[in-house]
Amino acid sequence: MKNITEGIAKRIVHYFQRPAKTAECAKERLQIIIAHERGERNKPDYLALMQKDLVDVISKYVSINKDDIKIDLERKDGCSILELNVTLPHLADTHI
Amino acid sequence: MREKIVAKIIVVTSGKGGVGKTTTSASFAIGLANRGYKTAVIDFDIGLRNLDLIMGCERRVVYDFVNVIRKEANLNQALIRDKHNRDLFILPASQTRDKDALTKESVEEVLTELAKTFDYIVCDSPAGIERGAQLAMYFADSAIVVTNPEVSSVRDSDRMLGLLTSKTRRAEEGREPISEHLLLTRYSPKRVTRGDMLSLSDVNEILAIPLLGVIPESQAVLRASNSGVPVILDQESDAGQAYMDAVGRFLGEDVPHRFIEDKNHWIKRLFGFKEKEAV
16 A cells, blocks of 8 residues: 555656656747748848848958848838948958 | 549648658548549659659559650650549659759649649649759649648748748749648647647647648558558548548538547546557
8 A cells, every 4th residue: 555655646746747848948949940030031132142242342441251241121111221230350450 | 523623733841851741642632532523643752752652553653754744655654543543643753863854844734734634733742942842832722731740840841831932833923822731740639738749839820821630640650651551541540530631621621620639638647547659
């Protein structure tokens, strides 16, 4: 009898100690990555090309990596806003 | 057989491999043919032919899709009549590696020819987003997006939805968009209750397209492919019944969803009655 009660007690403890629910984690991760990828998807094809050209032009004057430049197109109320973010390195080493 | 309707092209797609595209194509094609619609099912997986095995006609393949495109055989020579239903025909993929054989024009030609006599044309897409997959969806009127409740499959499905709304004829011509249907396969309500599997409502919320059906994880699916008899013909099985329901819903019938609830009460789980994994 003691064994049986112990067994049930163990099961009850085990029931409430089940590992964290991973499905919630999966859902959150998916929501974030899919929202991001949907945003990328709606960008026109020329953005990547334009980014490359901009890197080339800026590189003539300041040495930057291609990752230092972020380009985004946002659509709001029928007009598009082109947002350009360039991170310049420390001034001391800007001259090529 | 019914009177001929305007042919409808259905693509079965998923992006990710191994989620059940071919199983779904085979079962759907049979389901439609059993409703009296003249149906053709095409294997677009050039180089990796498998629909023939799932449908149990692998030994009757003489000519294939690429032979037809290269005019080495005509369509009637290549189409294999299904052994269960006289209204169903299979067009197998070729086993050659020449994936470039498919072009937009040549695929269109074959589909146009099929549309003259068939009601439904089911296109079994290969995995991935290469030419075969793109051509399988290009001319479609409807898409069945096969998804497993698993992160990589859901992400890939979303990617395919993006392609369906941009890289298809309907999209390019600005016509009414392809009608999209979610088919959630390999679903295990028990694991959802446990919190280890994305739920139907999770996937539905993320992909946001109408739900066609849920196919439960089932041993019947492997048994079906082992024997070359599509699972929809196993009406004893949960998966077979779920496919039948899904075909009904596709045809506009109001069929309630089954196999989405965990049948085992929490008290049972608490006291550890060991249940078998879903059969």
